[in-house]
Structure formats: C-alpha cells, structure tokens
Amino acid sequence: MTLRPVDDSLLDVRDLQVAVGPERQPRLVVRGVSLLIQAGEIFGLLGESGSGKSMTVQAINGLLPPGARVVGGSVKFNGEELIGASSKRLSQLRGDRIGMVFQDSLTSLNPIMRIGPQVAEPLLLHHKASPRRAQALVIERLRDMGLPDTQAAVRRYAHEFSGGMRQRAAIATALISTPQLLIADEPTTALDVTVQAQILEICRRLNQELGVAILLISHDLGVLSEICTTIGVMYAGRIVETGRAQSLLQNPNHPYTRALVESMPQAGSRERRLRAIGGEPPSPEALPDGCKFHPRCAFVAAKCIGEEPLLAPVGQTRSACWVAQAGGLPPFVATRAVREISQAQQAEPAQARDVLLSATGLRRYFSVPSETLFGRHRYVRAVDGVSLELARGDTLGIVGESGCGKSTLARCLLRLIDLDAGTIAFMGRDITGLAGDELRRIRCHMQPIFQDPYASLNPRRRIADIVAEPLEVNGFDGNEISDRVYEALGLVGLSRSVGERFPHQLSGGQRQRVGIARAIVLRPALIVADEPVSSLDLSIQAQIINLMRELQERFDLALVFISHDLRLVRQLCSRIAVMFLGKVVESGPTEEVCARPRHPYTRALLASVPELGSDREHRTRALLAGDPPSPISPPSGCRFRTRCEFVRDRCIEVVPELAGSGTDHLWACHFPLLADDATIAKAVV
Amino acid sequence: MTESVAAAPVAGRSPLSRLAAVARRLPNAELLVGLAIIVTWTILIAAAPVITKFNPLAQQIALRLQPPSAVHWFGTDQLGRDVFARVLYGGRESLPGAICVVALGFLVGVSLGAVAGYCRGIVDDVVMRLTDMVLAFPLIVLAMAVAAVLGASLMHGIIALAAVWWPPYVRVCRALVLDLSNKEYVVASRAAGRGSASILLRVILPNAVPALLVMAAIDIGRAILSFSILGFLGLGAQPPQPEWGAMVSTGAAVMDDWWVATFPAIPILTLAFAFNLIGDSIRDALDPWVGGRRQ
Numbered sequence: 001m002t003l004r005p006v007d008d009s010l011l012d013v014r015d016l017q018v019a020v021g022p023e024r025q026p027r028l029v030v031r032g033v034s035l036l037i038q039a040g041e042i043f044g045l046l047g048e049s050g051s052g053k054s055m056t057v058q059a060i061n062g063l064l065p066p067g068a069r070v071v072g073g074s075v076k077f078n079g080e081e082l083i084g085a086s087s088k089r090l091s092q093l094r095g096d097r098i099g100m101v102f103q104d105s106l107t108s109l110n111p112i113m114r115i116g117p118q119v120a121e122p123l124l125l126h127h128k129a130s131p132r133r134a135q136a137l138v139i140e141r142l143r144d145m146g147l148p149d150t151q152a153a154v155r156r157y158a159h160e161f162s163g164g165m166r167q168r169a170a171i172a173t174a175l176i177s178t179p180q181l182l183i184a185d186e187p188t189t190a191l192d193v194t195v196q197a198q199i200l201e202i203c204r205r206l207n208q209e210l211g212v213a214i215l216l217i218s219h220d221l222g223v224l225s226e227i228c229t230t231i232g233v234m235y236a237g238r239i240v241e242t243g244r245a246q247s248l249l250q251n252p253n254h255p256y257t258r259a260l261v262e263s264m265p266q267a268g269s270r271e272r273r274l275r276a277i278g279g280e281p282p283s284p285e286a287l288p289d290g291c292k293f294h295p296r297c298a299f300v301a302a303k304c305i306g307e308e309p310l311l312a313p314v315g316q317t318r319s320a321c322w323v324a325q326a327g328g329l330p331p332f333v334a335t336r337a338v339r340e341i342s343q344a345q346q347a348e349p350a351q352a353r354d355v356l357l358s359a360t361g362l363r364r365y366f367s368v369p370s371e372t373l374f375g376r377h378r379y380v381r382a383v384d385g386v387s388l389e390l391a392r393g394d395t396l397g398i399v400g401e402s403g404c405g406k407s408t409l410a411r412c413l414l415r416l417i418d419l420d421a422g423t424i425a426f427m428g429r430d431i432t433g434l435a436g437d438e439l440r441r442i443r444c445h446m447q448p449i450f451q452d453p454y455a456s457l458n459p460r461r462r463i464a465d466i467v468a469e470p471l472e473v474n475g476f477d478g479n480e481i482s483d484r485v486y487e488a489l490g491l492v493g494l495s496r497s498v499g500e501r502f503p504h505q506l507s508g509g510q511r512q513r514v515g516i517a518r519a520i521v522l523r524p525a526l527i528v529a530d531e532p533v534s535s536l537d538l539s540i541q542a543q544i545i546n547l548m549r550e551l552q553e554r555f556d557l558a559l560v561f562i563s564h565d566l567r568l569v570r571q572l573c574s575r576i577a578v579m580f581l582g583k584v585v586e587s588g589p590t591e592e593v594c595a596r597p598r599h600p601y602t603r604a605l606l607a608s609v610p611e612l613g614s615d616r617e618h619r620t621r622a623l624l625a626g627d628p629p630s631p632i633s634p635p636s637g638c639r640f641r642t643r644c645e646f647v648r649d650r651c652i653e654v655v656p657e658l659a660g661s662g663t664d665h666l667w668a669c670h671f672p673l674l675a676d677d678a679t680i681a682k683a684v685v
Numbered sequence: 686m687t688e689s690v691a692a693a694p695v696a697g698r699s700p701l702s703r704l705a706a707v708a709r710r711l712p713n714a715e716l717l718v719g720l721a722i723i724v725t726w727t728i729l730i731a732a733a734p735v736i737t738k739f740n741p742l743a744q745q746i747a748l749r750l751q752p753p754s755a756v757h758w759f760g761t762d763q764l765g766r767d768v769f770a771r772v773l774y775g776g777r778e779s780l781p782g783a784i785c786v787v788a789l790g791f792l793v794g795v796s797l798g799a800v801a802g803y804c805r806g807i808v809d810d811v812v813m814r815l816t817d818m819v820l821a822f823p824l825i826v827l828a829m830a831v832a833a834v835l836g837a838s839l840m841h842g843i844i845a846l847a848a849v850w851w852p853p854y855v856r857v858c859r860a861l862v863l864d865l866s867n868k869e870y871v872v873a874s875r876a877a878g879r880g881s882a883s884i885l886l887r888v889i890l891p892n893a894v895p896a897l898l899v900m901a902a903i904d905i906g907r908a909i910l911s912f913s914i915l916g917f918l919g920l921g922a923q924p925p926q927p928e929w930g931a932m933v934s935t936g937a938a939v940m941d942d943w944w945v946a947t948f949p950a951i952p953i954l955t956l957a958f959a960f961n962l963i964g965d966s967i968r969d970a971l972d973p974w975v976g977g978r979r980q
Contacts, residue, residue: 440880443877450872459892469874470877473874473877473878473880518873518877
C-alpha cells in the first residue's frame with residue numbers, strides 16, 4: 001500500500017470488516033474495505049445488490065442493522081475514530097457533521113411530522129437554535145433545493161409531496177446544519193429519470209457551493225459517472241477497483257469494471273447484443289476461493305483461483321486483479337463504437353409485414369374518491385386516447401415516467417382490464433368485446449412479462465408448475481406439458497432442477513427468467529413486457545435483455561417493451577412511443593425519434609438519461625424542472641405545457657394532436673423542435 | 686487473511702444473549718410447547734376410562750365437597766362426583782365442540798369473504814353489510830339469544846356460537862383476497878387463460894388460507910372460552926353431562942371449596958394458551974418468505 005496524505009482526508013476507512021449471522025459461523029459481508037474521501041470530494045461507491053455497499057456505509061455511521069457487527073478495521077472521520085465510539089458521540093456527529101439521505105424518502109421521513117419541523121430537527125437538536133431562526137434557515141434551504149412555494153411547503157406532511165419533492169426535503173434535512181459529509185444511499189433509485197437528473201444536479205451544486213463532501217452509493221454506473229470525482233467499485237464485499245472517475249470509466253483495469261462499463265446500454269448505439277457478464281454475483285454464504293470474480297471472469301488465470309488479489313496501482317487506477325497487475329489485460333477498447341444498423345434494414349420488416357396488433361383511441365379512467373364528502377367523483381386519466389400499431393415480429397418500446405399510464409396501457413392491450421373506450425384488433429380480429437372462452441383462446445397468443453419477479457410468481461407453487469400453468473389451463477395433456485415446460489426452461493437458460501424449486505429459492509435474475517419461460521411456453525405471437533428488468537442489477541439486466549432479444553428473433557415474436565429507461569428501449573426496439581400523462585406525445589422509428597426528437601418532452605427524457613462521458617453543458621440546459629402534473633387534473637391544452645420551456649398561449653388553449661410530415665414519425669406538439677439536431681438549443685425562443 | 690473473525694472482539698456476550706441464541710437454535714420452541722400441551726390433554730381426555738375408575742355422573746352425596754386427596758385427586762363437587770373424572774370426561778364435550786365452532790365459522794366466513802372480495806360490487810356490498818349487522822351485536826349476547834331460541838343442548842350451543850363466529854373471517858378473508866387479486870402472479874394466471882373460479886380457488890385462496898389458519902388456531906382457544914361461557918350460563922351442555930364451563934359455573938357457587946371451580950379452569954386456560962402458541966408458529970412456518978425460521 002502506498003502512503004496516503006493524512007492532512008485533508010475527511011473520511012478514512014481502513015480494512016473495514018462487517019460480519020452477519022451467528023457468532024460461531026459469522027459470514028463476512030464487508031471483507032476489508034478501505035476508502036479515503038477528501039474534503040469537498042464526491043466519492044461514488046458502485047456495487048450490485050449483495051456487494052456490501054450499504055453495509056459499508058451503515059458501518060461508517062454506526063447504523064448497522066441488528067445482527068450485523070463490525071469485526072475489524074477503522075473508520076476515521078476528521079481523524080476521530082468512529083468504530084467503538086460511544087453512541088452519544090455518534091449521535092452528535094450524525095445529522096450535524098454527517099448527513100444521511102436514504103433511498104426511500106417515503107419511509108425515511110416521519111409521516112406524522114410536518115416538513116418544516118422535520119427539516120429543522122438537526123438544528124434544534126445539535127445547535128439549540130431558536131425555532132424562529134431555524135424556520136428561516138429551513139425555508140432558505142428548501143428554496144435552495146428547488147422546492148416551489150416553500151412558505152406553504154413547511155406546513156405540509158410527507159405524503160402530500162411527490163417522490164422528488166420528498167427526496168429534496170430529505171436532502172434539505174441532511175444538509176440543514178451544513179455537514180462536512182453527506183452520505184447518500186441510492187438517493188435517486190426510486191425516482192423518475194427527469195427527477196433523478198434534477199436531484200443529481202442539486203447534489204453537484206451543493207458540493208460546489210457548500211463544499212460538502214458526498215459519499216454516493218449506487219448500483220447505476222451512469223448515475224455515478226454524472227457527478228462523482230472518484231469511484232470505488234465493490235464486488236463481493238471488497239473494493240476491486242478505485243480511481244478518478246474519468247480514468248476509471250475510460251480505462252478500467254479490472255475485468256468486472258470493464259464488463260460493467262461495457263454492459264451499459266449506450267445511447268448512441270444499437271448493437272445486436274449487450275455485453276453481459278455471465279453468471280450471478282456470489283452470495284456471502286458461498287464465496288468462491290481466490291479472486292471472488294474469477295468464476296465470471298473472461299481473463300481468469302491459474303493464480304486467480306488460488307489467491308485473492310489486493311488493490312495495487314495499475315495504469316491510472318488501483319485494481320485488485322492478478323492479471324491486470326501483471327499487465328496481462330488487453331488494452332481496453334471502448335465498445336461504444338457505434339455499430340449503427342442501416343436504416344433500410346430496420347425499416348424493412350415494419351413495412352413489409354402484416355399488422356398483428358392495432359389499438360385505436362384506447363381510454364381508461366380510474367375513479368378516485370372525491371376530496372370532499374359531497375364533491376364530484378374524480379378520475380385518474382391513466383390512458384387517454386392512445387393509438388398504436390405493431391407488425392408481426394416487430395418491437396415497440398413505450399417510454400414514460402411513472403404515472404404516465406404505461407402499465408395501464410399494457411394491461412389494456414392484453415385485455416386484462418376493461419377499456420372505457422377504443423378498440424383493439426389482434427391477429428386480424430376485433431378483440432375489444434371478447435369475453436369468457438373466446439378471450440381465453442386469444443390470450444394464448446398474447447402473454448405478459450411482469451416488472452417485479454418477486455411478485456409475479458406464485459410463492460406457493462414450484463417453478464415447473466408455474467411455467468406449466470398456461471398449458472394446463474389451456475388443456476394440454478400431461479406429457480406434452482412436461483416436455484414443453486422443460487424446453488421453455490432450457491430456452492431461458494435454466495436447468496431442469498430449477499423446476500423443482502420454489503420462487504423464493506431463486507435469485508431475481510433467475511425469477512425473471514422463469515417469468516419469461518412462462519410467457520413463451522404457449523408460443524405466443526405477442527409479448528407485452530412491463531418494465532421487465534427495472535428491478536434487476538445492471539449485469540443481470542444485460543443478460544435478460546439479450547435473452548429477450550434472442551427469443552424475440554428466434555420465434556419471430558412481436559414485443560411491446562415498456563420501460564422508463566430510454567437506454568434499454570433504444571437498445572431493443574425498432575419503434576418507440578413516448579407517453580406523457582396518458583397520451584402518446586411522440587412516436588416513430590427509434591433511431592429517428594432519438595436522433596431528431598420533435599417533442600420537447602422526448603428531448604428532455606433523452607437529456608435526463610445518465611450516460612458515460614456525456615456532454616454535461618448541453619444536457620443541463622435541457623433538464624426539466626418540477627414534477628409531472630397530476631393525472632387527476634391534467635393541465636388544459638397540451639398536458640406538457642406546465643413543464644415546457646417553449647410554452648405559448650396556443651398550448652394552453654388547444655390540445656395538440658399526433659401529426660407528422662409524411663413519414664411515420666409523429667409528434668403531438670404545436671411548436672415542434674426543428675428537425676435539424678444542431679439547432680435544437682436555440683429552436684423556439 | 687480477512688477470514689479469521691473468531692478472534693476479533695465481539696460486543697454483547699451477556700448470559701441473556703447466549704440464552705436467546707440457544708432458543709433460536711431450537712426447532713421452534715413455541716410450537717413444541719403448544720403441541721405438548723394439546724397432545725397431553727387429548728391423551729388424557731381420550732384415555733379417561735383408563736386413567737380414572739370413577740364415573741363422572743356417579744353421585745356420592747355422603748362424600749360431597751371433599752378436598753383433593755389420594756382417592757379423589759381433584760376432590761369432589763357438591764353432589765359428591767369426582768372432579769378429576771369430570772374434568773377428563775368434560776373435555777369430550779368442550780374440545781370437539783370448540784373445534785366444530787371454529788371449523789364452521791371458518792368455512793362460512795372464508796367462503797363469503799372470498800366471494801365478496803373477488804366479485805366486489807353488489808355481492809360485496811350485500812355480504813359486508815350482513816357481516817356488519819352480525820358484528821354490531823356483542824358476540825356472546827347474540828349467541829345466547831340463538832341458543833335460548835333453539836333450546837339448551839350441546840349441539841345447539843355449537844350452532845349458536847358458529848352463527849356468530851364467522852363475521853371476522855369474512856372481513857379478514859375479503860381483505861386478503863382484495864389484496865391478492867392485485868398481485869402480479871394472479872394477473873399472470875389470468876393472462877395464462879385461467880378462469881375466474883379457478884383463479885379464486887387455486888391461486889388466491891391457497892395464498893390467503895395460511896393467514897386465516899393462524900387466525901383459526903388462535904380462535905380455538907377463544908372458542909373454548911366462549912363455549913365455557915355458554916356452559917357457565919347454562920346454555921351449552923346440560924347437566925348432568927360434565928362440561929368445563931358449566932363446572933366452573935357450579936363451582937363458583939361454593940368458592941370456599943376452591944377445587945371445584947379451579948381444576949376445570951386449568952384445561953381451559955392451558956389449551957387457550959397452547960392454541961395461541963401454535964397459531965403464531967403456524968404463521969411463521971407457512972410464510973414462504975420467512976421459510977419457517979427467523980434469522
């Protein structure tokens with residue numbers, strides 16, 4: 001190990017070890033983590049679920065859950081040892097010198113306390129500030145966070161806020177006494193991309209203006225690359241590579257980091273396959289010998305199996321890899337080289353093939369209780385006049401933020417919920433009014449894949465039974481059922497023995513494979529996948545996306561892929577539809593829409609997606625302010641107008657219709673951005 | 686190198702935490718204790734003729750209100766009957782009676798609740814208002830009214846209690862079904878082409894029943910108590926048939942002779958306790974996520 005400067009280090013963690021489980025056979029979940037955060041730095045800690053990143057930060061601020069304990073190492077904050085410090089001293093530091101922001105702002109804010117007093121709490125506790133002064137400071141801090149109408153906001157409760165506003169309030173609480181260090185554990189994971197971009201922007205600004213050092217934990221390399229100055233990559237309880245963000249992202253020296261960088265769907269490319277890492281992260285109970293990454297590593301050497309490597313300088317970073325340390329890794333060639341698929345190749349199948357699914361004017365409202373006792377019934381306009389068309393074997397991506405009605409649309413298309421208006425034609429016949437047996441027969445040809453692989457599998461049935469269910473209820477006989485079940489399991493890359501297990505015995509990635517097996521076991525013509533990878537780790541996401549693409553091509557499936565993640569949709573789909581508050585605001589061929597967005601919302605979505613090495617200056621300008629308006633009372637005229645920077649009178653009065661200029665690229669905007677990419681920034685002023 | 690954890694200092698090694706650690710390693714102590722109590726009582730009740738030579742109905746007026754002795758282990762009551770024999774034979778009425786009450790209430794309540802929660806709309810409204818109506822009455826008062834109308838007998842006691850026993854099951858079952866109906870795996874079954882009845886019976890109910898079984902197990906204790914209250918009020922099993930509640934009731938008249946009321950109260954108390962323990966452990970065991978063991 002090299003000597004480090006001690007003077008300006010704010011947080012110095014050395015060889016931190018955390019164990020869980022019974023005292024006789026403890027399992028180490030953090031196995032010797034060392035990291036150094038300088039004052040005013042933004043340190044990003046990257047890791048998949050189970051890598052020990054959350055345990056690491058919980059150990060740092062003494063908030064380990066019951067059963068977990070520090071069994072070695074030291075944590076020095078401003079030179080003061082925190083491991084073994086009295087809980088009184090830790091309480092003094094927490095909230096005052098060290099601020100915390102958690103992932104779920106709904107549970108981290110006290111639901112029965114008004115926002116104002118809650119944000120002020122650290123001030124009152126640590127500085128005995130007068131309530132009046134505290135109040136003034138709270139309002140100022142909330143305003144810094146970009147919270148609208150702060151005077152009224154301080155009197156509200158957490159549930160009256162949207163997710164983005166809650167997270168702002170949570171950050172304000174963490175920063176109210178101007179700490180030296182802010183620890184943010186997945187602060188944007190639960191948020192929409194446009195709101196995520198706002199929160200990250202706030203973090204960066206606070207870092208610059210207040211000089212707060214930030215320890216940012218995330219599983220998303222894109223998020224970290226946005227604002228971090230230093231990045232540490234955790235795998236199986238250890239940091240396997242660390243270095244300046246720039247050099248680590250451009251020239252990673254650990255095979256795991258390389259694989260992560262490569263498995264990031266790149267905005268500019270539409271490769272046939274994502275670079276996925278095979279296998280799954282090891283569980284702390286069954287760690288492999290030697291280097292913990294070697295079973296998944298493409299560069300594995302004999303030494304990797306026997307002995308675990310330590311961090312050592314390689315190139316511009318420090319990497320814990322025997323091969324890299326011996327200079328054995330090939331030079332990193334960024335696979336971002338855009339391998340565009342020619343336009344002709346893409347457009348051809350869509351035109352030549354017959355229409356499989358066509359939906360016209362779909363509408364679905366949900367009634368919600370009125371606010372007052374005798375008030376009128378109100379409606380959530382979840383899907384409000386959506387039309388779309390899908391050819392046999394084609395892929396359509398539907399993108400939008402939470403609450404835009406994309407999941408409702410998916411269920412409408414599958415006829416799982418009833419429509420208020422509109423018609424759906426599938427395989428050449430109108431299925432809008434079908435019911436009972438007829439509906440069931442047509443459903444054999446259209447199958448869903450769900451978002452949450454934990455909730456979408458019946459916890460009481462074995463995997464083989466779950467996959468067999470569609471066959472059973474559609475009257476297949478026993479032998480054929482088991483043949484097709486095992487064939488389907490094989491197709492999604494699961495072994496036969498998995499069939500005997502229960503869902504809770506599988507990992508998230510395996511479960512989603514089961515979900516896919518169930519969807520393809522009937523050999524449908526159409527699959528509607530609602531956020532199928534959003535709850536999976538990055539390396540697993542890439543595997544699942546590749547699997548879906550493989551199966552889609554192999555069986556000539558038509559695919560409706562619903563996601564909030566524009567990167568994935570771009571990767572997988574030939575056509576795209578952007579939804580905002582129950583309406584499609586722009587649709588067309590993916591490359592066309594992404595390269596030349598005509599609707600301001602599409603452009604903002606594109607700009608909000610965190611990417612590696614993107615042009616920050618350009619993006620900051622296109623960020624959206626505020627949160628999406630409520631679907632209960634959408635704005636008059638164009639629904640996007642309250643967030644649109646180009647809004648004019650006509651937008652308030654007239655609802656824009658989807659229209660285009662001859663091609664199948666359509667947009668719903670009175671004043672579309674100019675088609676010429678270069679002029680977007682100064683389009684309509 | 687970092688694997689050697691054993692030597693590292695570990696906080697919190699008090700005797701209490703060691704005891705807790707031992708308890709965690711036991712295969713569910715709650716369940717064992719609960720089962721032991723129930724099995725013991727069941728054997729005692731079933732083998733009553735072998736264990737005691739006394740006839741629970743045989744009166745020996747000369748030997749009335751004898752305190753516990755080597756011959757009469759639990760003493761004798763006002764009519765000189767052996768209390769030990771009466772406690773054992775009394776279980777033949779109370780325990781199966783209580784189980785019947787809960788089983789009937791469970792069947793009626795779960796069926797109604799499942800239908801209400803799954804069909805919603807008008808069916809839901811009708812069932813739930815009916816349930817609310819029954820719930821509005823104090824349970825034991827309504828049961829007394831029913832039992833009084835039907836006439837006092839063991840069978841009528843069971844029917845009377847069952848008639849007021851189902852509403853909580855409707856409420857809980859409906860709530861569970863409402864919640865489960867929105868689960869993605871239920872939607873997945875629908876997308877697979879499963880019919881409505883099949884979804885309710887084969888997908889939703891199997892996932893709802895464990896929670897309801899817990900409720901039922903805890904309820905058996907309560908049913909024994911309610912059954913005893915009916916007996917205590919003279920509306921359950923009729924004299925001279927022994928029944929625990931009725932025995933406590935008659936014993937309460939002669940409080941100086943404590944054994945007459947105390948010994949029949951012991952099985953009521955311990956069985957209620959045991960079923961509560963079992964209810965708790967069933968919930969843990971049937972929860973697929975917890976997997977039967979807490980970490």
